[in-house]
Amino acid sequence: xxxxxxxxxAPEERRELxxxxxxxxxxxxxxxxxxxxxxxxxxGTSQGLVLYHFGxxxxxxxxxLTLLEDxxxxxxxxxxxxxxxxxxxxxxxxxxxxxxxxxxxxxRLWLEIWSRALHDDDARETRESLDxxxxxxxxxxxxxxxxxxxxxxxxxxxxxxxxxxxxDGLAIQLALEDPVMTPDRFTDLWWEAARLELxxxxxx
Amino acid sequence: xxxxxxxxxAPEERRELxxxxxxxxxxxxxxxxxxxxxxxxxxGTSQGLVLYHFGxxxxxxxxxLTLLEDxxxxxxxxxxxxxxxxxxxxxxxxxxxxxxxxxxxxxRLWLEIWSRALHDDDARETRESLDxxxxxxxxxxxxxxxxxxxxxxxxxxxxxxxxxxxxDGLAIQLALEDPVMTPDRFTDLWWEAARLELxxxxxx
DNA sequence: GGAAATCCTGAACAACCGTTCAGGATGAAG
DNA sequence: CTTCATCCTGAACGGTTGTTCAGGATTTCC
Numbered sequence: 001x002x003x004x005x006x007x008x009x010a011p012e013e014r015r016e017l018x019x020x021x022x023x024x025x026x027x028x029x030x031x032x033x034x035x036x037x038x039x040x041x042x043x044g045t046s047q048g049l050v051l052y053h054f055g056x057x058x059x060x061x062x063x064x065l066t067l068l069e070d071x072x073x074x075x076x077x078x079x080x081x082x083x084x085x086x087x088x089x090x091x092x093x094x095x096x097x098x099x100x101x102x103x104x105x106x107x108r109l110w111l112e113i114w115s116r117a118l119h120d121d122d123a124r125e126t127r128e129s130l131d132x133x134x135x136x137x138x139x140x141x142x143x144x145x146x147x148x149x150x151x152x153x154x155x156x157x158x159x160x161x162x163x164x165x166x167x168d169g170l171a172i173q174l175a176l177e178d179p180v181m182t183p184d185r186f187t188d189l190w191w192e193a194a195r196l197e198l199x200x201x202x203x204x
Numbered sequence: 205x206x207x208x209x210x211x212x213x214a215p216e217e218r219r220e221l222x223x224x225x226x227x228x229x230x231x232x233x234x235x236x237x238x239x240x241x242x243x244x245x246x247x248g249t250s251q252g253l254v255l256y257h258f259g260x261x262x263x264x265x266x267x268x269l270t271l272l273e274d275x276x277x278x279x280x281x282x283x284x285x286x287x288x289x290x291x292x293x294x295x296x297x298x299x300x301x302x303x304x305x306x307x308x309x310x311x312r313l314w315l316e317i318w319s320r321a322l323h324d325d326d327a328r329e330t331r332e333s334l335d336x337x338x339x340x341x342x343x344x345x346x347x348x349x350x351x352x353x354x355x356x357x358x359x360x361x362x363x364x365x366x367x368x369x370x371x372d373g374l375a376i377q378l379a380l381e382d383p384v385m386t387p388d389r390f391t392d393l394w395w396e397a398a399r400l401e402l403x404x405x406x407x408x
Numbered sequence: 409g410g411a412a413a414t415c416c417t418g419a420a421c422a423a424c425c426g427t428t429c430a431g432g433a434t435g436a437a438g
Numbered sequence: 439c440t441t442c443a444t445c446c447t448g449a450a451c452g453g454t455t456g457t458t459c460a461g462g463a464t465t466t467c468c
Contacts, residue, residue: 011445030323032236036426046447047426053445057426108322115319117380118312119234128382135384155396161384162397165373172372173365176321178332180339180365192359193366196400215415215465240456250417251456257415261456415464424455434445 015053018043022064027109031061031116062122068109069130076137086145090194093138096167097174097186107175110168135164142198152199159197166193219257222247226268231313235265235320266326272313273334280341290349294398297342300371301378301390311379314372339368346402356403363401370397 021043025034036057040047054060083089097107117124139160145151153159167190173181194200225247229238240261244251258264287293301311321328343364349355357363371394377385398404 014445030236030319032234033323035424037424048428048448049446051427052447111319111322114376114380115234115315118315119237124380127380131377131382158393158396161374161377161389162370162393165377165393166366166370166397167373168376169369169371169373170365172318173335173369176318176328176331178335185365189362189366189369192362193370193397218415239454241454252418252458253416255457256417409468411466411468413464413466415462417460417462419459421458422456424453426451426453428451429449430447432445432447434443436444437442438440 011053014045014049016067018045018050018053018060019064019067022060023068023109026061026064026112027106031112034061036060065113065116065123065126068113069126072130073133076134080137080141085150086141086148087150087200089141090145090151090198091191093141093167094187094191094194097170097190098183107171110171111175131164135160138164145198150200153197163190163194163197166190218249218253220271222249222254222257222264223268223271226264227272227313230265230268230316231310235316238265240264269317269320269327269330272317273330276334277337280338284341284345289354290345290352291354291404293345294349294355294402295395297345297371298391298395298398301374301394302387311375314375315379335368339364342368349402354404357401367394367398367401370394 018039022034022039025038025042029038034057036047036050039050039057039060043050050057050060054063079092080089083092113123113127117127139156142151142153142156142159146153146156170181170186170189172178174183174186222243226238226243229242229246233242238261240251240254243254243261243264247254254261254264258267283296284293287296317327317331321331343360346355346357346360346363350357350360374385374390374393376382378387378390
């Protein structure tokens with residue numbers, strides 16, 4: 001009972017365990033600073049196993065990114081569908097900065113993904129599709145609000161891109177802990193921008 | 205006439221040459237992908253000289269970042285002071301995305317700086333002070349516009365942070381070449397947001 | 409013009425890291 | 439129980455990279 005320290009009873013679980021460990025390491029050290037040894041240690045396995053399952057370090061990072069993408073979107077969809085009307089959903093989006101969503105609000109990871117996307121085509125496409133889905137969700141909420149008369153907009157496309165981009169920009173200050181930004185201020189600033197864009201009445 | 209291939213006649217110029225080469229390499233490969241050998245090759249010198257002047261690779265990167273910070277700000281100030289009134293200056297800011305400013309509009313470098321700031325305290329402070337100056341310039345323009353009556357705002361502080369953050373967010377799409385973004389659209393989107401925030405009349 | 413400080417090079421060193429590999433352990437199939 | 443494919447490990451290999459260093463070239467200072 002010496003070798004094969006951790007039984008091979010559930011290779012599928014083992015794969016996911018390694019991917020989650022990879023995400024944890026990336027969160028801490030960044031994509032560029034993540035080593036195979038770090039992943040193995042965080043997952044409690046050997047370096048060899050990481051390479052056995054994913055072929056290379058780049059493979060492990062790519063798979064981890066894919067896992068992240070799925071979870072980001074699942075989290076967002078799930079959270080949004082809990083809200084009743086368009087105003088409530090919009091408000092919920094404004095509160096993403098407060099760390100409610102388990103994965104969506106992990107802004108440091110977003111910065112990592114952006115910089116990786118600069119030099120890795122796979123990461124670029126992953127980010128792009130993720131942003132497309134995020135903007136589509138925002139567009140749906142706004143379109144619904146316009147149709148119910150709760151919101152007003154003469155340029156829905158423009159409003160969507162502006163509000164989505166504003167959230168990214170605010171997220172940078174939050175991730176880098178700029179003194180001008182706090183989670184509450186993040187929410188307030190974005191909510192005020194949404195009011196300006198979408199003709200909402202005074203704060204409820 | 206064999207050794208000392210490049211004469212030591214101007215060590216100060218040589219330092220700057222190396223720093224500019226460093227910036228060029230970072231622009232292409234990113235902070236994490238920049239090697240001492242790359243810098244030496246780009247500068248046309250030896251690896252040893254890079255280390256001689258800056259002590260370490262990290263030292264060279266830090267100094268290059270400082271050089272960038274200075275140039276960013278000098279460029280911005282210079283460009284802005286060429287404009288007559290607050291509206292013109294604001295418009296000029298909106299056009300930063302079109303690549304007019306020689307260094308300011310280099311959005312890929314911004315993404316690099318942000319991700320480096322996540323894991324390097326020096327880079328974090330450099331970015332923070334740079335952002336502070338950039339927001340101060342924006343605030344001055346808005347304050348001037350409000351005082352002359354060209355602009356209206358009930359919340360100058362909020363408008364400044366929102367418009368500065370929006371520019372960062374739009375810059376991300378531009379740097380990553382997202383299909384929804386072009387330099388012209390960047391300008392249009394930010395300009396429209398400024399109009400919404402600052403109560404400007406119809407497009408001139 | 410000579411000595412000392414500075415500038416610069418190319419090679420060598422040492423550490424790090426991704427990947428490979430031979431083989432042991434485990435679970436499934438027959 | 440035997441056999442075979444799969445899962446897993448730990449050590450070793452090879453390439454890359456930051457840094458050091460001895461010494462040559464150049465400039466500065468007297």
